[in-house]
Amino acid sequence: MQRxxxxxxxxxxxxxxxxxxxxxxxxxxxxxxxxxxxIGEFVRVYVSGRTDAGVHAMGQVVHFDLxxxxxxxxxxxxxxxxLKPDPVAVMDCREVDEDFHARFSSKKRYYMYxxxxxxxxxxxxxxxAWGIYKPLDIDAMNEAAQHLIGTFDFTTFRASExxxxxxxxxxxxxxxxxxxxxxxxxxxFTESRSFLHHQVRNMVGTLVLVGKGSWKPIxxxxxxxxxxxxxxxxxxxxxxxxxVKVDY
Amino acid sequence: MQRxxxxxxxxxxxxxxxxxxxxxxxxxxxxxxxxxxxIGEFVRVYVSGRTDAGVHAMGQVVHFDLxxxxxxxxxxxxxxxxLKPDPVAVMDCREVDEDFHARFSSKKRYYMYxxxxxxxxxxxxxxxAWGIYKPLDIDAMNEAAQHLIGTFDFTTFRASExxxxxxxxxxxxxxxxxxxxxxxxxxxFTESRSFLHHQVRNMVGTLVLVGKGSWKPIxxxxxxxxxxxxxxxxxxxxxxxxxVKVDY
Numbered sequence: 001m002q003r004x005x006x007x008x009x010x011x012x013x014x015x016x017x018x019x020x021x022x023x024x025x026x027x028x029x030x031x032x033x034x035x036x037x038x039i040g041e042f043v044r045v046y047v048s049g050r051t052d053a054g055v056h057a058m059g060q061v062v063h064f065d066l067x068x069x070x071x072x073x074x075x076x077x078x079x080x081x082x083l084k085p086d087p088v089a090v091m092d093c094r095e096v097d098e099d100f101h102a103r104f105s106s107k108k109r110y111y112m113y114x115x116x117x118x119x120x121x122x123x124x125x126x127x128x129a130w131g132i133y134k135p136l137d138i139d140a141m142n143e144a145a146q147h148l149i150g151t152f153d154f155t156t157f158r159a160s161e162x163x164x165x166x167x168x169x170x171x172x173x174x175x176x177x178x179x180x181x182x183x184x185x186x187x188x189f190t191e192s193r194s195f196l197h198h199q200v201r202n203m204v205g206t207l208v209l210v211g212k213g214s215w216k217p218i219x220x221x222x223x224x225x226x227x228x229x230x231x232x233x234x235x236x237x238x239x240x241x242x243x244v245k246v247d248y
Numbered sequence: 249m250q251r252x253x254x255x256x257x258x259x260x261x262x263x264x265x266x267x268x269x270x271x272x273x274x275x276x277x278x279x280x281x282x283x284x285x286x287i288g289e290f291v292r293v294y295v296s297g298r299t300d301a302g303v304h305a306m307g308q309v310v311h312f313d314l315x316x317x318x319x320x321x322x323x324x325x326x327x328x329x330x331l332k333p334d335p336v337a338v339m340d341c342r343e344v345d346e347d348f349h350a351r352f353s354s355k356k357r358y359y360m361y362x363x364x365x366x367x368x369x370x371x372x373x374x375x376x377a378w379g380i381y382k383p384l385d386i387d388a389m390n391e392a393a394q395h396l397i398g399t400f401d402f403t404t405f406r407a408s409e410x411x412x413x414x415x416x417x418x419x420x421x422x423x424x425x426x427x428x429x430x431x432x433x434x435x436x437f438t439e440s441r442s443f444l445h446h447q448v449r450n451m452v453g454t455l456v457l458v459g460k461g462s463w464k465p466i467x468x469x470x471x472x473x474x475x476x477x478x479x480x481x482x483x484x485x486x487x488x489x490x491x492v493k494v495d496y
Contacts, residue, residue, distance in 0.1 A: 076367075119328075
């Protein structure tokens with residue numbers, strides 16, 4: 001038996017999220033089907049961070065055990081062959097020890113959220129970013145974001161269906177900046193060991209209230225302190241969210 | 249009567265090109281339908297450069313005459329409203345004099361071609377770039393490109409169905425460079441008053457032969473001099489081609 005770690009990119013638009021569910025198409029289902037076509041038997045795939053329906057990944061990480069040894073490059077090429085034409089691709093594959101676990105060995109996860117701030121509806125980026133018509137104040141959003149960095153009870157930004165044991169998380173980074181190569185695009189970068197369910201999307205939805213001028217930056221601090229989901233802003237669309245990478 | 253000039257962005261994937269054709273969906277059809285919903289009667293739309301099936305536009309230019317006056321911004325917003333959910337959007341609209349013609353007033357057209365040069369199949373960019381597995385030599389491609397700059401008989405790069413009166417064109421720019429913000433992406437920029445049918449895609453297909461090492465840069469000069477389509481490389485896919493902008 002040999003364990004492999006793969007870095008995976010996917011366009012989340014066609015999928016009901018990462019996790020396998022009966023009767024709908026998931027990235028896990030597509031990936032496990034490709035692996036089964038390669039190996040000839042079912043192989044369970046473990047993921048670093050489950051993504052919701054419509055959420056994308058640039059550097060998702062998975063692991064799985066194959067019953068026989070193959071060179072990592074052969075595994076990558078075979079899976080990519082069998083994944084076609086699905087918009088899911090293995091970017092990197094390597095052999096790892098049996099104590100590596102895509103989820104439990106994760107030390108830090110990185111997410112990015114893309115907003116395209118322009119009058120015209122989205123074309124190429126439809127489903128790949130949140131299109132916002134009203135001009136956003138990036139500086140105010142970034143100022144507000146600083147109130148969320150640190151160790152807090154993030155109940156205000158936690159989905160009701162969240163299964164985490166505790167609402168206390170340590171947010172290491174939350175930065176709002178204009179995209180270097182597209183002045184109409186705003187990118188929000190965030191890093192944490194782990195996130196609550198919908199935490200990034202709920203934080204982004206709240207920061208956008210600040211960007212539109214409906215809230216002041218300090219209102220985000222007050223919302224956090226309230227420890228009440230109803231005190232936070234709306235959940236932003238899945239469209240703009242990208243699972244970027246994992247540190248191990 | 250008032251003439252309007254619009255700058256239009258579209259994702260070419262769903263369309264059989266710009267031009268209206270019976271029984272298939274075209275960008276022109278979608279645009280004229282949106283305009284008819286706004287105005288209540290059919291309005292003919294004229295384009296700067298017709299694009300083929302699957303070719304994209306970041307800054308296509310069109311003009312049309314409306315029977316009544318509306319502020320340009322109202323025209324833009326109304327067309328964008330009626331274009332939804334098609335991936336076609338008006339980025340800019342302005343009133344112009346009746347001597348403006350989207351096609352005949354064009355002084356220079358700019359195209360870009362995107363290649364993503366990586367092992368993994370494309371996900372987000374599927375249909376939006378040409379995915380090439382084998383590493384390309386960008387410097388050699390750019391060296392080869394310089395042989396095509398100037399006034400020449402471009403028969404070697406002309407589609408057999410091209411309707412231009414003459415195969416002689418003046419190519420002002422043809423530059424191959426690594427994308428500033430993505431090291432796996434190669435962009436080819438070209439400028440000319442006008443292009444022959446498939447000229448850009450045929451030049452790109454030929455430059456890729458150089459990039460792969462199958463041809464030397466000087467072979468592109470020999471192919472040009474042959475004035476024979478069979479001397480040129482293959483036509484590159486529509487996927488990577490973008491109509492960028494027009495000078496008037």
